[in-house]
Amino acid sequence: MRCGAPRRRIRRRRRQSGTQPRPAAAAAEPACAVAGAAGGSPPALRRRRDHHRRYERALARRGCRRRAGETAVTTIHVGGAAPYDVVVGRGLLSALPALLAGVARVAVVSSKTQPDLAARVADNVRGAGVDVLPITVPDGEAAKQVKVAARCWNALAAEGFTRTDAVVGVGGGAVTDLAGWVASCWLRGVRVVQVPTTLLGMVDAAIGGKTGVNIAAGKNLIGAFHPPAGVLCDLDLLATLPPRDFVAGLAEVVKAGFIADPAILDLIEREPAAAADPRSTVVAELVKRAVGVKADAVSQDLREAGPREMLNYGHTLAHAIERHERYRWRHGDAVAVGMVFAASLGRRSGRLDDSTAARHRAVLQLVGLPTGYDAGAWPSLLDSMRLDKKARGHRLRFVVLDGLARPGILDDPDDGLLEAAYQEVCT
Structure with missing residues (x-):
């Protein structure tokens, strides 16, 4: 969908x-x-x-x-x-x-x-x-x-x-x-x-x-x-x-690029140093584009009943990681890992091509964001994800990509698929 x-x-x-x-x-x-x-x-x-x-x-x-x-x-x-x-x-x-x-x-x-x-x-x-x-x-x-x-x-x-x-x-x-x-x-x-x-x-x-x-x-x-x-x-x-806080914020900018505005990704790949410099005109352009993506989604769907759900890309696992870390991890760092997981989930479910899935890790690493997490944390993370606000009854739902800037919903994936996708982000 x-x-x-x-x-x-x-x-x-x-x-x-x-x-x-x-x-x-x-x-x-x-x-x-x-x-x-x-x-x-x-x-x-x-x-x-x-x-x-x-x-x-x-x-x-x-x-x-x-x-x-x-x-x-x-x-x-x-x-x-x-x-x-x-x-x-x-x-x-x-x-x-x-x-x-x-x-x-x-x-x-x-x-x-x-x-x-x-x-x-x-x-x-x-x-x-x-x-x-x-x-x-x-x-x-x-x-x-x-x-x-x-x-x-x-x-x-x-x-x-x-x-x-x-x-x-x-x-x-x-x-x-x-x-x-x-x-x-x-x-x-x-x-x-x-x-x-x-x-x-x-x-x-x-x-x-x-x-x-x-x-x-x-x-x-x-x-x-x-x-x-x-x-x-x-x-x-x-x-x-602090530099780490600024870089963590870039995760939400990258997210906007994958779900709606690929020009964001192109700009980061072309000028990664400027993308990490808060005084640069590149950052100003990235902010405007990312704000535009969110503004359009919210204008169509204030209460997250439809198009706005795409803004949760990477957030299902991210919120579970934050809870597991007792909120000591920055939100943006968790979202970065969550997007790598979502890309793997999309690829393994046959919805996302290999190249776009690999691009997630490449762009995030380019600006210094984490792309992996603890293998032993999976049981706890899965339990936390079952409380995610996108869940319907006992069915988990994930925002995945059907291609660049083509977000959709993966409804009720089985536990085996979820664990296999998570193994790709384990450190």
Whole structure:
């Protein structure tokens, strides 16, 4: 069964000196619409359009003026019932207040490892006359716990947060997952704006409205779909990442190449050094393309009932590895191994050609990602995969490829096929 390859609908706004960005189409919801709102009264729609115009003017003031050698600002629209924009560029933090127009208070949820960045974000918001409640959470997967979310809700309660207030998530994918879930549950849903600071967050976690936390039984088993009001991907923030964290994020970029946009793979193979340099224009192009792939899938299928399932390529085994490692492995590293496994599974089931299967390992190794895992872990991994959210009853389901950029579903493979495919990734 084909998941369906998405059509790319990327709108690029490159502001030249003296040229204003084009306004959003009148029929589309503005980027700063309250998440989850699919309609509204005429006054509400006017307010949202006014918010969007202020956002566009903020980008223009900030510039998203492009000097020679700089990366253009690109706006990628996520459609559907709760549309919003993902903005990719450099120096975007000062445009954040425009996404918060009409808000009296903002809770800035950030990792304890990024106090300086959290302070910059808070100062930008306060400069627009908005009160800020800073909430610091643990780094990485340690943030994605019910008890951490409860602490955030208690902080919102103490400040009397209402439905007209908002949450801003500042950090990697784990922090934006948590911030989104906190916002989705508070008063049954308040606006959230995501400011991802990692490559993985920019191309995957912060986009699409998936929010949630982990429990002992598995990863992301508790959560909700809660689309953000907007996402700011400031590429300057990538330069602050430890090299291993940046490389781990490339796994989600490579995934986008295999499931929908082979030009990503071509670019990495042609310029591997630039692909690993967060300051390069190659990385900017990779981010835009990967965001475009996810935006198209989410626009068609918010709740993962069809085409969006393809975004789980490599993730079934990846989540099992993360649980087995007690979340000490980076998500991107686990996804890299998971894609090699999925490619082997596709090849052994007669759906994927040998060349494309081998290309997985070659591209991932080119950027320094792992491609193998412990042979002795298989029984534990298989048990964990049976809890995967794509499973139907007792039947496991895997996203595999029927060819490059042709994702589909392998339904209920037998245990012998799974183990044989896993043997190909054993170290």
